[in-house]
Amino acid sequence: MTAALFVLWSATKRLGVVTRAPWRLLLLALIATDFGVIFSYRSGRYDGFGVLLMSVAAWLMSVQNKTVRVVSLFLFCLLIPWAGPQFMPVLFTAGLVLFILFRWRYAMEVCSAFVGSLIGGVIFLAVLSATGRLGRYLNFVGLQKRSTEFFSALLERGQFIHHNYIPKDWSVPFLFAGALVLYISLRRQKRAVWRSALSYGILFTILLTGLLLVVAKFPTYYSYMVVVPLAVSVCAGLSMCEAGKARTAALLLCVLSVLAGAGLDTVAYVHDRRDHDYSRIENLVDQSVRADDIAYVEDQVYVAARQRARDVYYPISVPGPYDGNIFPLMSQEQKDSITVLIVRPTSAADAKRILGGSWFETGQELVPTGNGIFGNRNLGLVTQTLDDLRVFRRSAIAAQSERDQFSRKPAVTR
Incomplete structure (x- = not known):
């Protein structure tokens, strides 16, 4: 996780999306104190590696030479399927949002990433098949069955099964509200925010959340997938926003996000050590x-x-x-x-x-x-x-x- 935060600091600085050091420090604090990130850390899970992958992808997008950038993304995304199937929806959503916001400006980068992940996935499945483990792997992923069970229980029996289907990350609503406050304020000021990191984080969060809910696989330990771009979105918006009520409201929501994550965990631990x-x-x-x-x-x-x-x-x-x-x-x-x-x-x-x-x-x-x-x-x-x-x-x-x-x-x- 420490390496991921260092890489993300460098990436946001190189990309120019979070221009001031205080806001980058806030960015790292928002991620480190998020409820879902703490959940993964306390569970001993490897989700910090997922944050590192997202940070490296952002850093590669900051490479100035287009050819080097495209080739680097291709090679990097060859390994994504090997890291875990949960990263494929993240990659797909990242490319889709880039296309929605910038159209063909990053078409080569998106295509190289998609092609690289596709080839990497084919090689990965071929290795599993050759070693006789493909059947067990497909059963383990089990997306079709999970989605069917979730919606069958909801629609046929009126039973809402939320365990490991819906995330319980109490920090995310405050981060999302902060991003919306900044977006609305900047739009009222007639600032160009559509093709910005602020819009990117909001749109990414909406689309990826919808996708993961459809496949009924969005447990709390996956919430970092939206927390990282959402935190970048908020801090990018703070960098663009002048001092005033909107910035104060956004900062207050950031404080509430921290309290809902690290604060809640600290209170629970201190009271019952x-x-x-x-x-x-x-x-x-x-x-x-x-x-x-x-x-x-x-x-x-x-x-x-x-x-x-x-x-x-x-x-x-x-x-x-x-x-x-x-x-x-x-x-x-x-x-x-x-x-x-x-x-x-x-x-x-x-x-x-x-x-x-x-x-x-x-x-x-x-x-x-x-x-x-x-x-x-x-x-x-x-x-x-x-x-x-x-x-x-x-x-x-x-x-x-x-x-x-x-x-x-x-x-x-x-």
């Missing part, structure tokens, strides 16, 4: 998992358990009938190899039944305090705390000695 302390999970794992264990754990426990156990399984989310359930994808040998469970009490019975065999509870547990400032409200990662966890061990011939061994260890991690 203990239930956000991952060292409690690490302590539980240290007390309950041995180096030769093969464990099945809740997703929160995976990182800590993977550093200690011989192997670890967890309920990874995969599109299709096995979403959130890895057991049907495991062989009987793999199920039999699991020696320890660290699971929620509500999941324990099903896990033990599916894995088979005899299990005993070791008495070790992690019990959250449950004192979150937002109570039982679900505000995404802000209200996500440590799980209520229990430890179970597979019984063996020496089951009693196992119990005796673990009874000598602390019973509760609090």
Whole structure:
């Protein structure tokens, strides 16, 4: 993420869209404190790499020599499909908005980017096919099925399924409102804003949001895809706007965006630090998992358990009938190899039944305090705390000695 912000600083300066250093500092602050960006960072996801890709693409557009610019974009976009299918709608929308705003002025750049990504995609799929992984990859992407399920539930059953379909980025509405305030103000001043970064960010946000909602794949950790151009749009508008009510209103909305992101996360953490302390999970794992264990754990426990156990399984989310359930994808040998469970009490019975065999509870547990400032409200990662966890061990011939061994260890991690 740090590299992405440095590249974006350079790109906006070279392109002349955010002309003053204070506004570029604000740009970096808006991105770094955005709710969705913090969500990705706290989740340990790789979405910072997506911000880097967008920043590099913007930097390449700042290259003065047209031939070098076009060739560089072609080579860069060859790699986009390899980075992930989620970047293809971003690339398509970026090219479309360039064409809408500038017509044929950047036609060569857009064509080279599209052709490069198309060739890169064909090579990528060919490699998957040659290695026998194409079917699994297409199943993993699963866009057609997700879109069908979303609209079927909405139209036929009146059920609005929003988890991982609609982003919960509380910062974005303030950024978008700030961009609109600046656009309207500059238009009233009869300033030329149509072919500007301000218009680009607004139009890009509308089109990409619509596209991702249609394919029903716009989770919170993808919100950076609109946050980056939208933040650039706001800061470009501030660079163009003279001091006055419009600039004050836009700056106030920027402050609200920061508060809705970093502010909300900070308040939640400070009020309930203990239930956000991952060292409690690490302590539980240290007390309950041995180096030769093969464990099945809740997703929160995976990182800590993977550093200690011989192997670890967890309920990874995969599109299709096995979403959130890895057991049907495991062989009987793999199920039999699991020696320890660290699971929620509500999941324990099903896990033990599916894995088979005899299990005993070791008495070790992690019990959250449950004192979150937002109570039982679900505000995404802000209200996500440590799980209520229990430890179970597979019984063996020496089951009693196992119990005796673990009874000598602390019973509760609090």
